[in-house]
Amino acid sequence: MVTTGSKKKIVGLKGGEMKRQLSTEREWYSQLFTEFERSLNGESKTPLHAIRKEAIDWFSDHGFPTMRQEEWRFTNVSAIGEIDFKTGIPKVEDIAPTDLSPYVINNDYNRLVFVDGCFFAGLSRTENLPDGVTVKSLQEAMLTDQEVIQKNLTKHAKIDENGFVALNTAFFKDGAFIHVSKNSLYEQPIHLIYLMTEKSKESVVFPRNLIVAEQNSQISFIENYISLSDTLYFMNPVTEVVAGENAVVHHYKIQQDSLNAFHTSLMQVYQERSSNYTSHNYAFGGSIVRNDIKTMLDGEGIECTLNGLYLARGTQLIDNHSVIEHAKPHCNSRELYKGILDNQARAVFSGKIQVFPDAQKTDAIQSNQNLILSEEATVDTKPQLEIYADDVKCTHGGTVGQINKDGIFYLRARGISADMAKNLMIQAFAGEVTDRLKGESLKEHIVTFVLSQLADGHLKIMHLP
Amino acid sequence: MLSIKNLHAAVAGNEILKGIDLEVKAGQVHAIMGPNGSGKSTLAAVLAGREEFEVTRGTVSFAGKDLLGLAPEERAREGLFLAFQYPVEIPGVNSSYFLRTALNEIRQHRGLEKVSAMEFLKIIREKLQLVEMDEKFLKRSVNEGFSGGEKKRNEILQMATLEPRLAVLDETDSGLDIDALKIVANGVNKLRSKDNAFIVVTHYQRLLNYIIPDFVHVLYQGKIVKSGDKELALHLEDYGYDWIKEENSRSERW
Numbered sequence: 197m198v199t200t201g202s203k204k205k206i207v208g209l210k211g212g213e214m215k216r217q218l219s220t221e222r223e224w225y226s227q228l229f230t231e232f233e234r235s236l237n238g239e240s241k242t243p244l245h246a247i248r249k250e251a252i253d254w255f256s257d258h259g260f261p262t263m264r265q266e267e268w269r270f271t272n273v274s275a276i277g278e279i280d281f282k283t284g285i286p287k288v289e290d291i292a293p294t295d296l297s298p299y300v301i302n303n304d305y306n307r308l309v310f311v312d313g314c315f316f317a318g319l320s321r322t323e324n325l326p327d328g329v330t331v332k333s334l335q336e337a338m339l340t341d342q343e344v345i346q347k348n349l350t351k352h353a354k355i356d357e358n359g360f361v362a363l364n365t366a367f368f369k370d371g372a373f374i375h376v377s378k379n380s381l382y383e384q385p386i387h388l389i390y391l392m393t394e395k396s397k398e399s400v401v402f403p404r405n406l407i408v409a410e411q412n413s414q415i416s417f418i419e420n421y422i423s424l425s426d427t428l429y430f431m432n433p434v435t436e437v438v439a440g441e442n443a444v445v446h447h448y449k450i451q452q453d454s455l456n457a458f459h460t461s462l463m464q465v466y467q468e469r470s471s472n473y474t475s476h477n478y479a480f481g482g483s484i485v486r487n488d489i490k491t492m493l494d495g496e497g498i499e500c501t502l503n504g505l506y507l508a509r510g511t512q513l514i515d516n517h518s519v520i521e522h523a524k525p526h527c528n529s530r531e532l533y534k535g536i537l538d539n540q541a542r543a544v545f546s547g548k549i550q551v552f553p554d555a556q557k558t559d560a561i562q563s564n565q566n567l568i569l570s571e572e573a574t575v576d577t578k579p580q581l582e583i584y585a586d587d588v589k590c591t592h593g594g595t596v597g598q599i600n601k602d603g604i605f606y607l608r609a610r611g612i613s614a615d616m617a618k619n620l621m622i623q624a625f626a627g628e629v630t631d632r633l634k635g636e637s638l639k640e641h642i643v644t645f646v647l648s649q650l651a652d653g654h655l656k657i658m659h660l661p
Numbered sequence: 662m663l664s665i666k667n668l669h670a671a672v673a674g675n676e677i678l679k680g681i682d683l684e685v686k687a688g689q690v691h692a693i694m695g696p697n698g699s700g701k702s703t704l705a706a707v708l709a710g711r712e713e714f715e716v717t718r719g720t721v722s723f724a725g726k727d728l729l730g731l732a733p734e735e736r737a738r739e740g741l742f743l744a745f746q747y748p749v750e751i752p753g754v755n756s757s758y759f760l761r762t763a764l765n766e767i768r769q770h771r772g773l774e775k776v777s778a779m780e781f782l783k784i785i786r787e788k789l790q791l792v793e794m795d796e797k798f799l800k801r802s803v804n805e806g807f808s809g810g811e812k813k814r815n816e817i818l819q820m821a822t823l824e825p826r827l828a829v830l831d832e833t834d835s836g837l838d839i840d841a842l843k844i845v846a847n848g849v850n851k852l853r854s855k856d857n858a859f860i861v862v863t864h865y866q867r868l869l870n871y872i873i874p875d876f877v878h879v880l881y882q883g884k885i886v887k888s889g890d891k892e893l894a895l896h897l898e899d900y901g902y903d904w905i906k907e908e909n910s911r912s913e914r915w
């Protein structure tokens with residue numbers, strides 16, 4: 197392992213035969229890890245630390261994914277490796293509540309606020325939670341909720357998933373922890389806000405979230421990534437979700453990072469018998485965005501629903517990769533991802549449905565639809581069915597199209613202006629996804645945001661409020 | 662109200678309208694008949710401002726304005742209405758919201774106050790009765806999943822709500838059973854006044870038993886080759902278009 201030397205690419209030999217590119221990012225993060233280890237006192241003997249070491253070793257060997265890998269064929273993340281992102285952003289003294297207020301979806305929602313990766317108790321709010329519902333920072337939970345932590349943290353998201361997951365596992369310090377004990381339920385969504393300030397310039401943060409809903413419980417939460425400036429930073433979260441037997445989990449993600457930021461994430465979901473998991477994944481910000489969402493349906497009678505909407509403009513690249521693993525019989529999965537693209541933006545969608553030999557009577561429907569508002573925007577959509585059972589119902593489809601001209605003319609022929617007609621059509625396209633949002637204030641918040649992005653049948657270039 | 666002079670129009674380089682002349686005055690109903698592909702829908706589309714059709718010669722004035730210089734939405738606001746031969750399905754656009762937006766655009770153009778959702782509901786309920794449509798249609802997306810007959814009635818509902826000066830009905834009667842046909846005809850007759858006018862494109866004389874036209878024109882190969890009163894429609898019903906085609910090929914030979 198080369199840990200010193202020039203920052204440019206070094207060609208090394210490993211195993212005496214394979215010639216590999218040892219890229220700089222491997223050295224950079226290994227070096228950071230050494231510093232990180234030094235800053236830890238006491239933790240270095242814990243089982244978690246062994247996992248961190250395993251993670252950084254894996255990263256040192258593999259680095260970030262390259263376009264030679266099948267699952268990264270359309271998404272070039274080399275730009276992320278070219279910057280030496282720092283950890284440890286100088287702590288922000290205070291955040292004015294007015295900075296936060298445009299993002300507060302509903303004042304009644306409980307929330308955890310993280311500023312530049314650090315938990316901010318002053319802006320957070322965890323009141324009137326029923327017995328059995330625990331909402332706190334992961335750092336705190338690692339001291340107080342060791343049983344749940346040890347059983348679940350890093351147990352679902354695998355280090356060898358990709359370099360981003362490995363890095364998160366090696367470096368994460370904090371994030372959200374939600375635990376709902378058996379038979380407890382809480383309907384109001386918990387708002388998890390990851391706020392980035394302009395101090396985050398060329399820094400990386402590794403939010404790590406663990407959401408565990410035990411048997412017969414119900415919970416709803418919103419992961420919300422927000423930037424107060426247009427700074428270039430690297431947001432690299434991993435969220436592990438466990439839906440126990442007969443549990444109901446509503447998972448919202450609203451990604452509104454700076455248009456210059458990188459965002460790479462994994463949402464790893466583990467579902468037990470008769471559980472019901474719904475994801476609503478909204479991707480708006482970031483210059484390179486890659487979301488991996490993986491659900492393991494490991495019991496009978498499971499429902500899994502993945503909804504997604506992405507808006508991409510300028511030179512944004514938004515990539516959503518999902519994998520739904522049907523391991524047991526009689527499970528249903530529904531997936532609808534829609535994208536609106538303008539300018540030279542690019543989108544990638546890959547939806548893999550795996551049906552294991554055991555998983556008879558699987559019912560899976562998947563659809564990806566894209567609306568293109570310019571000549572230069574491009575989409576790569578790739579549904580993949582891997583079916584090893586014979587009695588299953590699986591359908592998938594991907595479309596890429598422009599606004600229906602006949603529809604526009606019809607609206608105009610009734611007196612509606614061309615721009616408004618186009619906006620109505622775009623809105624209608626997005627509406628199929630936003631209509632699936634539960635909760636009036638959440639729905640209104642997202643729909644209002646989407647509408648605020650439309651002008652003259654196009655996506656506005658600026659989107660920070 | 663409408664004055665079409667020597668109108669020529671082409672699509673994809675093919676001339677389809679080859680010199681149309683037509684005068685429509687307030688209070689009149691004109692029927693346009695003619696064999697398939699003669700250019701009836703093209704004429705309607707050119708009047709409504711469809712961009713695929715290129716006007717190569719001629720003029721159209723409407724209510725004193727140069728119609729061809731106006732965008733489709735401006736024509737609608739001036740009081741032109743086209744009932745589409747094939748109404749378009751627009752998934753995700755709510756019917757009620759769509760029609761209220763259209764009404765308010767037109768009202769604003771006429772210097773009238775916009776109507777609120779409540780006021781609109783009052784107006785639309787009355788119009789729904791006229792076309793015997795259920796209120797639940799308002800909750801659905803524009804034309805989405807409507808049957809053929811429902812789509813046609815929806816066109817009449819929109820016409821009745823927007824109260825145009827000139828309505829062009831492109832085969833609104835095609836494919837309708839007699840009850841639905843009467844509903845459509847009734848919609849037109851209720852709206853008929855000395856201040857507005859209709860151009861009714863149809864293949865079937867049957868409709869003209871219910872909407873009595875002042876004039877009947879035959880469009881053939883992009884030209885109006887014959888005009889008359891309602892007797893002409895009856896004659897066409899009995900004898901078809903062959904005699905018209907013959908007359909024209911003879912005149913072409915000469």
Ligand SMILES: Nc1ncnc2c1ncn2[C@@H]1O[C@H](COP(=O)(O)OP(=O)(O)OP(=O)(O)O)[C@@H](O)[C@H]1O
Binds near residue numbers: 672701703704
């Ligand atoms: N978008 C188009 N591109 C090319 N040709 C077209 C287009 N629209 C119409 N045409 C042609 O123009 C001619 C006239 O068509 P039009 O639809 O106006 O006829 P019509 O009289 O309405 O017929 P019908 O009674 O069948 O409705 C036809 O030959 C048709 O094929």
Ligand SMILES: [Mg+2]
Binds near residue numbers: 701703746831832
């Ligand atoms: Mg026609």
